[in-house]
Amino acid sequence: MNEFAIQLHNVSKHFNYFDLKNIDLALPTGQIMGFVGANGAGKSTTIRIIMGLMQADSGDVTVLGQSQPQMQTQIKHNVGFSSEEMRLYGAKNLGWHMQFIKSIYPGWDDAYAKELLQRFDLNLEQNIKQFSKGQHIKAQLLLVLARKPRLLVLDEPTTGLDPVARQEVNNELALILKDEERTVLFSSHNTADVEKISDQITFIDRGSIFDSNDKETFLENWRRLQLELPSDQPLLPIGNIVQVEQQGRLAAVITNKFTADIVQAYQAQNIKVLAVESLSLEEIFLANVNLRRQGER
Amino acid sequence: MLTSKINTPMIVKLIAKDWHLYKKFMLGYCALGVIAAGIMTLPTDFSFHLGVVVLITVLIGASAHVLFASIVIEKKESQLSFIMGLPINVTDYALSKLLGGIAIYLTCWLPIVLVTLLIFTFSPIPNGLIPMLILCALEILVGTVLLLSVGITSGSEAVTIVTMVIINLLFNVFLFAVVRLEGIHLHMAAETAVFNQTVMSLIGAGVLIILLIIAVTTYIKSRKVCFL
Incomplete structure (x- = not known):
């Protein structure tokens, strides 16, 4: 097993009005890292590069011991990715989505999916378009968790939720993530969400990572x-x-x-x-x- | 640069997923097309022309539906983000959309064309019109493949809409041009269908264009390493 699930070395990406600059990031296997930054700080860009969806202009990206984006297909077999902008197919129900994902990932765990279904209080037969935003996010989480990925990448999963739904999702997420040994990268501009779940915290601002440490050290030092x-x-x-x-x-x-x-x-x-x-x-x-x-x- | 080999099982799964999403609509278009072909057999000139217009409208409508639902709206409504997280690369996605789009469209195109051919064969409508019917349907199929290709390669709703308008305008030009060809118009009123060199050349050209579009689209997308 690799010591690090994610390693970024000197990664840069230039856009017309924004630069991601010399990103160095290392997420040890088995750890939960909160990736914190304001809106537009570069969290989603970094995550897109980690997922192989976007190519960095320079630098090296290794995920689960394989290079991104060259090995994106193989890597994505073992990564559960969910983002705030992601949407499921409104005309289909959750059961249909579960069957679709199950057909792709051999590690899909039916019993665990059933447990999550109950824990998230989701209806298998209900069309996705009838879900509230909180239910939609829970459905997405169910789809990534039940496939039992080695690495979980969650890009602002609770953004846009009302406080009640956010707390609900966070509580469930905290419980689930404590259940098992998982490596998780969790981005948010909401520090309260991150504080609850993470072992490690990385701060990003204006395209640069400026501090990274374990949560206890942060709380001890500051x-x-x-x-x-x-x-x-x-x-x-x-x-x-x-x-x-x-x-x-x-x-x-x-x-x-x-x-x-x-x-x-x-x-x-x-x-x-x-x-x-x-x-x-x-x-x-x-x-x-x-x-x-x-x-x- | 093709970064990793084509993931055929995933391409098949993505096509099956799109089929599940759009099959009801395709069956609907199929039924409408058959009704249009039926209208053409009614014993008046007006009903024949009405049937032709409805038939062409259905074929073009189904084409636009496949294109917009599976490519444009999927991107606009961020379902593409969900798909991008699956174990596929850009080429897998492009192939699933192009081949899947064609296959799904054929599920209504093919029955409509076959039923219309049967109706032409067993009705008083001159069989000499059959080559023209095949050429028109093939032109619409070529247009659909081209539209799918533009939608996939550009990823732009505006570019796709403009291309669609141009292709639809070109369909009228195609009709006028083909009807003026001697090898076509001389046999349109004949009792039997005539598949001469002109007809076969046009059919061959249509098929070649489709294959060329598939090859070029695959090549263009295979050079792209990342989705974004």
């Missing part, structure tokens, strides 16, 4: 410190402080490499550390994007 200053003089950033917000003698600073030394350094300056808070993935993402964009200016 902290907010609530400070009380001895005076209302502007607080000067120290060491790994990436963001400072100050109102009079109260300040909140964010660090991307938290250690106890930071607390001690403030205390040595007669600054009272009122609290050390964890950040949500959304806050980490936003602070990280701001940091990167400031660096670009």
Whole structure:
């Protein structure tokens, strides 16, 4: 078995108004990676290149140990791909789609498909055009999961869903993905979705990957410190402080490499550390994007 | 560059999938075509001409339906994204659409043409018209194959519509041109069908054009590595 399910090395793609620049990405086998970026950041382009649907201008792409896009047919036998833009045939029912997919993938698991059907509360006989968006996405997920792929690539599967449907899909997805050893690449601009499911997080912005790590490391490293200053003089950033917000003698600073030394350094300056808070993935993402964009200016 | 060999089982599955999606419509067109052929046998000039117009309309309508439903709408409604995720490459997809489109269209074209030929044979309509009927039907078939090819290679709804309009205009030009050929018009009122060199040459040319379109489309698409 390959150590990495997906490996991108120095991948670039030029468009008239957008560039994907020097993408390096490695997804270890058995891991779930959340691929996070704003709309238009380059998530879908990267995923299309991974799936062999689009050719990179330069760089190497290896999926399940085989080169893309040259081996796309063989690779896609072992990859379950679902994207937000994907639509099933409205005039046919889910049962028809299941038969079609089953005829293609020998690994299709009837018992598991039946279980998913119940878990997702989907009607086999109902035409796809009568499905709500949430049901449509669940149907797509059923079709990719029941074929038991070695790699699952989900491009913004919950985008456009109302909060209730999104939570439903996410809960089911979280349960399903914990069921078995799967390698998953899951893209979203919604950090809450990613935080729930992923082991690894990769951030992309303006066509470049700017941070990638396991979720625990992100949550450990990124902290907010609530400070009380001895005076209302502007607080000067120290060491790994990436963001400072100050109102009079109260300040909140964010660090991307938290250690106890930071607390001690403030205390040595007669600054009272009122609290050390964890950040949500959304806050980490936003602070990280701001940091990167400031660096670009 | 053909990056990997043609995946024949997948091509067959994709064609079968399209057949399941469009078979009801094709059977509908088939029934309409047979009715049109029946109208042609009614004993008035008006009914004959009406039957001809309906027959041609049905054949062209079925052609447009196959093209738009299986290629243009599939792309527009993002079902192509679903298909692209399956273990196929661009050539597999193109072949499934081209050969599948032709096969599905033939399921209504062939019965309509055969029934019309039978009706011509056993009705007072002069059998001399049979070669003209075959040539017209073949021209519509060539037009369908060309349209499928343009739809597949361009991937553009606008280009496909413009091509369709041009092909339909050319059908009228074809009718006028063929009727003026001596080898055709001299035998149209005859009691028996005459398959002379002119007719056979035109049939041969039609078949050759179809084969050429299939070959060129396959070549063009096989040079494309990725779908997007």
